[in-house]
Amino acid sequence: MxxxxxxxxxxxxxxxxxxxxxxxxxxxxxxxxxxxxxxxxxxxxxxxxxxxxxxxxxxxxxxxxxxxxxxxxxxxxxxxxxxxxxxxxxxxxxxxxxxxQGEYSAPLVDAQTFLEKILLYGLTEQQVLQTVSHANFRATCVKTLTQVLHIGTKSVQDWGQDMSFRKMPTIHKHTLGYALAAISKSSKAWDKQAA
Structure with missing residues (x-):
């Protein structure tokens, strides 16, 4: 983690x-x-x-x-x-x-993609299995999303029971896209690693 x-x-x-x-x-x-x-x-x-x-x-x-x-x-x-x-x-x-000019498309990143990049990227297959099967993994996903989106835990929990959080509103998917762009801009090493 x-x-x-x-x-x-x-x-x-x-x-x-x-x-x-x-x-x-x-x-x-x-x-x-x-x-x-x-x-x-x-x-x-x-x-x-x-x-x-x-x-x-x-x-x-x-x-x-x-x-x-x-x-x-x-x-x-x-x-x-x-x-x-x-x-x-x-x-x-x-x-x-x-x-x-009305030609801009806001970035759209779903919860699962964001969480995989933040929590699982760079791990071996074995490490990924250990991480996702850990009892606290869902809580870590919820905490990560609440921390980045600055919204309540209950809201995030209501979006779904798995890592996809399928009921997440689109506006928050845009925020996750902007968060990844900000992380990428501030951390060139991470940017090269995540590319």
Whole structure:
């Protein structure tokens, strides 16, 4: 289970949408008057909504429910962590053009694939058998997912009884994709190993 150490490279705090969007649009280092000018542009909020819709693969009404201003205070906490993973992986602003043109596809990684990469990659067949047959393996899977997704244990347990967690909502599969991208970006050695 030493591969779990790789999770330590993930951001420890979520990123607020406003800060994330400022990084996306390359305006985070502007002075307050310059920020005000950029953020009060008539098209800025529309573009912000487009970015959030694209990275989470959700509809515009969902993002609008998160708030009527640029803070999007109603965004779920787990989404703030996904934003931190996206930022750490440097996906945006690199993908900004494709996002605004509606051509971006958010990464999608199911629970089993994620858990195999984190918990089982690099183990011999014998070690894999020992690991998955251990009495605590399911608890380790649940703990790993709750740690990465920043959601409650009960939610994860309700997604299924095996490693596939088939009932996992799609938005969390996107978060797992961003988490793998962030891990890959921060750990070149792991990236080469997992390739």
């Amino acid at each position: 030493k591969n779990c150490e790789i999770l330590q490279s993930l951001p420890k705090e979520g990123l607020k949408p406003r800060q994330f969007l400022r990084h996306c649009f390359g305006i985070a280092s502007l002075s307050p008057p310059e920020l005000l000018e950029e953020e009060t542009d008539s098209q800025y909020r529309r573009k912000c909504i487009s970015v959030l819709c694209a990275v989470f693969d959700v509809q515009r009404p969902t993002v609008r429910k998160w708030g009527s201003d640029l803070n999007f205070d109603g965004i779920p906490n787990y989404c703030k962590f996904a934003l931190a993973y996206i930022h750490a992986a440097e996906i945006v602003p690199k993908e900004l053009k494709s996002i605004l």
